[in-house]
Amino acid sequence: MTIRNKIEMRNVFKSFGTKHVLQGINLDIPVGSSMVIIGGSGTGKSVMLKCVLGLIQADKGSIKVDGQEMIGSSTRAREEMMKKFGMLFQGGALFDSLPVWYNVAFGLIHGKDMGKKDARILAIEKLESVGMGEAIADLYPAELSGGMQKRVALARAIATNPEIIFFDEPTTGLDPIMADVINELIGKCVKNLGATALTITHDMASAKKIADHIAMIHEGKIVWTGPVEDLEKSGNPYVDQFIHGRADGPITDPQSNLLKSA
Amino acid sequence: MVLAIEPMKKYPWRLNNLHVKHGVMNAAVELLREKIPFVQSMCQAIGHSIINVVQALGSITMFVLQTLRHCLTPPIFIKHVLRQFIDIGYYSLPVVGMTALFTGMVLALQSYTGFSRFNAESAIASVVALSITRELSPVLAGLMVAGRVGAAIAAEIGTMRVTEQIDALSTLSVNPTKYLVVPRVIAGTIMLPILVLIGDIIGVYGGYIVSTHVLGFSSGSYLYQTWQVLENMDIISGLVKAAAFGFLVTLMGCYHGYNSGRGAQGVGRATTNAVVTASILILIFNYLLTQVFFS
Numbered sequence: 001m002t003i004r005n006k007i008e009m010r011n012v013f014k015s016f017g018t019k020h021v022l023q024g025i026n027l028d029i030p031v032g033s034s035m036v037i038i039g040g041s042g043t044g045k046s047v048m049l050k051c052v053l054g055l056i057q058a059d060k061g062s063i064k065v066d067g068q069e070m071i072g073s074s075t076r077a078r079e080e081m082m083k084k085f086g087m088l089f090q091g092g093a094l095f096d097s098l099p100v101w102y103n104v105a106f107g108l109i110h111g112k113d114m115g116k117k118d119a120r121i122l123a124i125e126k127l128e129s130v131g132m133g134e135a136i137a138d139l140y141p142a143e144l145s146g147g148m149q150k151r152v153a154l155a156r157a158i159a160t161n162p163e164i165i166f167f168d169e170p171t172t173g174l175d176p177i178m179a180d181v182i183n184e185l186i187g188k189c190v191k192n193l194g195a196t197a198l199t200i201t202h203d204m205a206s207a208k209k210i211a212d213h214i215a216m217i218h219e220g221k222i223v224w225t226g227p228v229e230d231l232e233k234s235g236n237p238y239v240d241q242f243i244h245g246r247a248d249g250p251i252t253d254p255q256s257n258l259l260k261s262a
Numbered sequence: 263m264v265l266a267i268e269p270m271k272k273y274p275w276r277l278n279n280l281h282v283k284h285g286v287m288n289a290a291v292e293l294l295r296e297k298i299p300f301v302q303s304m305c306q307a308i309g310h311s312i313i314n315v316v317q318a319l320g321s322i323t324m325f326v327l328q329t330l331r332h333c334l335t336p337p338i339f340i341k342h343v344l345r346q347f348i349d350i351g352y353y354s355l356p357v358v359g360m361t362a363l364f365t366g367m368v369l370a371l372q373s374y375t376g377f378s379r380f381n382a383e384s385a386i387a388s389v390v391a392l393s394i395t396r397e398l399s400p401v402l403a404g405l406m407v408a409g410r411v412g413a414a415i416a417a418e419i420g421t422m423r424v425t426e427q428i429d430a431l432s433t434l435s436v437n438p439t440k441y442l443v444v445p446r447v448i449a450g451t452i453m454l455p456i457l458v459l460i461g462d463i464i465g466v467y468g469g470y471i472v473s474t475h476v477l478g479f480s481s482g483s484y485l486y487q488t489w490q491v492l493e494n495m496d497i498i499s500g501l502v503k504a505a506a507f508g509f510l511v512t513l514m515g516c517y518h519g520y521n522s523g524r525g526a527q528g529v530g531r532a533t534t535n536a537v538v539t540a541s542i543l544i545l546i547f548n549y550l551l552t553q554v555f556f557s
Binding site: 050054079083086087090095096106160 | 427433
């Protein structure tokens with residue numbers, strides 16, 4: 001059987017000066033699946049995501065979205081490609097000079113040339129789908145709590161009905177209940193849209209809830225990938241250490257650190 | 263001394279025992295040995311800063327080209343341009359007006375103390391009019407706007423960079439340069455000449471007030487002299503300078519904000535750099551433009 005891959009990454013490298021962040025990423029994300037990338041802080045998760053989005057230019061390798069090469073493509077082609085993407089940023093990244101409804105409608109108004117009246121109606125619909133209503137539509141992002149900001153950001157990410165949605169640590173900085181609410185919403189939104197989702201997180205509860213597939217990244221490489229059911233019996237020492245949150249193991253092993261510095 | 267041995271071990275071919283045999287040479291070689299790490303690190307520092315300067319010049323040039331390209335290709339966010347007209351132009355009016363007024367006043371007062379020694383008090387009107395329109399109004403307005411507007415732009419765009427709002431713009435299919443940079447640069451380039459024109463009028467008026475009320479000149483002859491001495495070129499050169507300064511101030515604000523480092527510290531540094539580079543560039547370009555216009 002052939003499953004078409006929405007995103008294909010082959011040997012993606014990225015360095016900042018002498019810091020080699022990505023050292024040959026290989027990853028396939030099938031159409032309509034929800035892939036979660038786990039890994040510690042500073043292992044290159046965010047950089048990988050931004051390489052796919054084109055916010056950071058990868059040094060070498062190949063990133064194909066719908067079979068179309070992203071690395072080295074023209075600015076215009078990338079801007080066209082952006083219309084397929086939605087992104088939920090870690091800190092929300094809401095535009096604080098604009099009211100909530102305009103934040104949600106931003107992609108509709110500027111990306112899809114929709115009129116403001118229609119966009120506002122659609123934005124309020126999207127706000128309702130993440131459990132908020134017209135009452136907050138005219139507030140400014142600074143007037144909302146962290147959890148509410150995340151939900152508005154989620155509404156903005158799904159407003160243009162994107163084919164691919166990226167979630168950058170969606171539950172970081174939220175209380176456990178709000179985190180679960182966000183996880184539920186992400187699951188629901190992705191299913192409703194039939195979109196392909198790529199999430200990066202180090203919150204295992206969140207990962208297990210959202211994921212169909214899980215990939216583990218360590219020192220700029222994918223060290224394990226598989227369906228979420230296999231996570232507990234992966235047999236991979238890196239994954240075992242990470243999901244059980246142990247201080248001892250190959251990730252923190254001085255032996256592997258020695259290898260890295262050599 | 264321990265440090266001085268290091269390069270010997272590293273580069274044994276540079277100094278060998280033959281050199282060290284002689285007494286006088288010994289001291290010289292000893293000195294040289296001690297200096298090697300110092301010379302090395304000095305060369306390193308010089309090379310490093312040259313590379314940094316070239317890199318910065320390159321990235322500023324790219325930024326300018328990109329900005330100009332987006333200025334000339336639709337769509338332009340007209341509403342944002344209009345809003346920046348208000349922010350950059352209208353709200354700078356009090357600052358620029360006060361600066362011009364008091365500069366004109368003090369100019370009249372100071373030139374009176376100087377010129378009265380040579381019985382040349384009648385030249386005060388021309389001195390005030392020429393210095394205000396040619397130099398002081400554009401340069402001082404430029405510096406004031408650099409402090410007021412350049413800093414605000416760098417802080418705003420820098421904060422947007424730090425909180426990923428600029429990345430968010432890209433993911434929502436809006437080019438950040440077009441959305442953030444272009445409206446500010448257009449507004450700065452158009453509004454500063456208007457501010458300077460108003461500053462010209464207020465500045466000359468400041469000189470007029472002091473001359474007539476404090477120094478006892480007749481108002482008719484003061485105005486007549488001002489009118490006589492001013493030529494179109496005096497005003498126009500000032501306005502062209504102002505347009506260049508407006509471009510520089512907004513561009514530096516945007517550039518440093520756009521490339522802001524991480525966190526509050528990064529934004530703070532971006533703001534400082536925006537004001538400092540804009541101010542210095544204003545003074546440099548003032549000289550260059552003056553040479554073009556009046557030589």
